[in-house]
Amino acid sequence: MTQRIELAKRKGLSQFLFDFWRDYDLYLMLLPGLAGFLLFGYGPMYGLIMAFKDFNLVRGLAESAWVGFRWFDDFYNDPYFFRLIRNTLLLGTFNLIWGFPMPIILALLLNEIRIIWFRRLVQSVSFFPYFIAVITVVSIMWMLFRSDGIVNRILAPFTEEYVGFLTDPAWFRTMYIGSDIWQYTGYFATIYLAALTAIDPVLYEAAIMDGANRWQRMWNITLPGILPTITILFILSVGTMVSVGFERVFLLYSPATYETADVLPTYVYRRGIMGYNFSYATAVGLIDSVAATAMVLAANTILRRVGRGSDSTATIW
Amino acid sequence: MKHKMGFGGIAFSIGVYVALTLALIVWLYPLLFILSSSMSDWLALEQGKVRLLPVGLEFSSYQFIVAQKPMVRAFFNSAFYSASRALLTLALLAPLAYALSERKLRGRNFLTVLLLITMLFGAGMIPMYMVVRWAGLLNTRWAIIIPQLFSFWYVILLRTSFASIPYELKESAYIDGASNWTVFSRIVLPLSKPILATIGLFAGVRAWNDFFSPLLYLQDKEFWPLTIVLRNVVMLATFPQGEAGPADMYQSAGFWIQAQMAVIVINIVPVLIVYPFLQRYFTRGIMLGAVKG
Known part of the structure; x- marks a missing residue:
């Protein structure tokens, strides 16, 4: 204790240097991880200047010429501009509208179950798909829904010809959202169920x-009890409205379904990685990233204002 | 607490059980169908007779896959990526998270915000590709391991868990003149086994499931993980080494279907094996960190 009091007396720079010297091993411990975050977190942010340059692999980033907002103008005049924005927004929004309530419903239903083994069974089975790869989920869908798959065979007596679940643009969003719900509902329900255990049982007794x-x-009790968790998960998922997952779309779509399926990240991949238009693709990707971050920040701010003074809402900060 | 259930209560219960049973079928059926198909008779598969249970028993596609060198190599590549990512994630992020959990660390808030920004804002696919390329990792095994290690989410979970360790447990060590490193490695780490196991398993499973990084960063077939091979087999209908195997196998559409199903099963089984641990630790990890918000 005396040592601490003595430390408190030091001031300003000497205090700072003393702390630094005393805890030098803490700084050494955080250094390797921090270096990784700087390189792979901030490195790409520096790389964003590509979007404002005419980037050339041979010349390198520093030597490439500045072109201002040329790529953004180009994208605005891109024949696919409207389709990409529409597809990205619709897919993300529908996915949030259908997908977000599902885990809440599942958690509420599971909470009503008194037979423990049944509850555990449903929870374990629904949680499992979260841990399998997106490519595995899409492969399973592929086997089930392709033209000669089991679903089409069962439907065969009722339809004229097979349903193009994977090849018809009209089906793409349903397939995407369905597989997303199948994969993630159990995971989020588990989070809600964990939050449910914190509700005071006295409330239920009083209500009875x-x-x-x-x-x-x-x-009146369970739902308000998990409202803070709902709010946080909502804020975190709002970003996906404008920035949909690349993998699932990439694996589910094909040129036949581009009309509804082609979204900003897949376009970035085709133009950038496949087409070597690195600057253009970076500019398109930047629009998506900025929009996603802005949505999360906006959702957080709005919910914080709305929930001010109440215990039942929570925000990220 | 016993109380009488009225008619409404019974109807409510029945509704809940019916809804959950239907949900259970939706989750379980696709998995069972794939498993059954992977061990069914070729002819039955060709004619679409497999609905729920295997029709006949036929394991030739598993034998075929195990005999395919590129397939076995992809399996071990995936295992290597998973193990490396699990270990390196813990080795780099646990010390970082511990340092950030110490209130006495100067610049703690600044560093936390610095890392938080990387979670809130991602620069996107192309700039990341350029950094990986600039670091000389393109088309090496490291491209699948290193760039994906730095997830602030894991740091938050670790930091919250470390911060919840009571100071009294560390105090006596400090009085004996122990350094921060000694306290971390001798006292904090042994007390944090559950959270370390959780993060390690999560990072490992994420690596096993990673499709994006190998798609972007690897050209060389030698480095391909199972996810890339799975896509080729199911969606592009190409085996890594198409020529091998008896010719009559390729005549049968049923064989192809069976082999596709079998590769899916092989991709799922390792995850299924660690799933009980994942589930148990995850629930605990959530209690510790995530929900506290």
Whole structure:
């Protein structure tokens, strides 16, 4: 203790240097990880200046000429501009609208189950797909839904010809959202179930005394009890409205379904990695990244304002 | 707590059980169908007779796959990527997270915000590709391992867990003149086994499932993980070494279907094996960190 009091007396720079010297090993411990974050987190941010340059692999980033907003203008005049923006927004928005409530519903239903083994079974089975690869999920869908797959064979007596689940642009969004829900509902439900355990059982007892039925208890106690978790997960998923997952779209789409399926990240991949238009693709990707971050920040700010003074909402910061 | 259930209560219960049973079928059926198909008779597969349970028993596609060198190599590549990423994630991020969990660390808030920004804003595919290229990792095994290690999410979970260790446990060590490193390695790490196991398993499974990085950074077939091979087999219908195997196998569409199903199963099984641990630790990890928000 005396040592601490003595330390508190030092001031300014000497205090700073003393702390630094005292905890030098802490700084050594964080150094390797920090270096990685700087290189692979901030390195790409520096690389974003590509979007404002005419980047050339041979010349290198520093030597390439500045072109201002030329690539952004080009993208605005791109024949696919409207289609890409529309597809990205619609896919992300529909996915959020359908996908976000599912885990809440699942958690609420599981919470009503009194037979423990059944509850565990449903929880374990629904959580599992979270851990398998997107490519595996898409492969399974491929086997189920292709023209000679099991689904089409079962539907055969009722349809004229097979349904192009994977080749018809009209089906793409349904397939994408369906596979996303199948894969992630159990994971988020598990998070909500963990939050549910923090609800005080006394609330339920009091509600029963007052004659509330199960539906009323679910609606008035359980749901408000997990509202902070709902808010946080909502803020975190709002970014996906404008920035959809690359892998799932890339694996599910084909030139036949570009009409509804081609989104900003897949276009970036085709123009950048496949087409070597690095600057152009960086500019398109930048629009997507900025929009996604802005959405998260906006959602956080709005919910913080709305929830001010109440315990039942939470925000990231 | 026993209380009488009225008619409404019973109807409510029935509704809940019916809904959850249907949900269970939706989750379970695709997995069972793939498993059954991977061990069914070729002819039955060709005619689409496999609905739920295997029809006949036929394991030739598994034998065929195990005999394919590129397939075995892809399996071990994936295993190598998973193990490396799990270990390196812990080796780099645990010390970082511990340092950030110490209140006495100067510049702690600045560093936290610095890392948080990388989570909130991603520069995108092409700039990342350029950094990987600039670092000389393109088309090497390291491209699948190193760039993906730095997830601030893992740092948050580790930091929250480290911060929850009571100071009293470390105090006596400090009084004995122990350095921060000694306290971390002798006291904090042994107390943090559950969270370390959680993060390690998560990082490992994520590496096993990674499709994006090998698609972008690898050209050389020698380095391909199982995910890339799976895509080739199922979506492009090409085996890594198409020529091998008896010719009559290729005559049968049923064989192809069976082999595709078998590769999917092989991709899932390792995850299934670690799943009980993942599930148990995850629930604990959530309790510790995520929900606290």
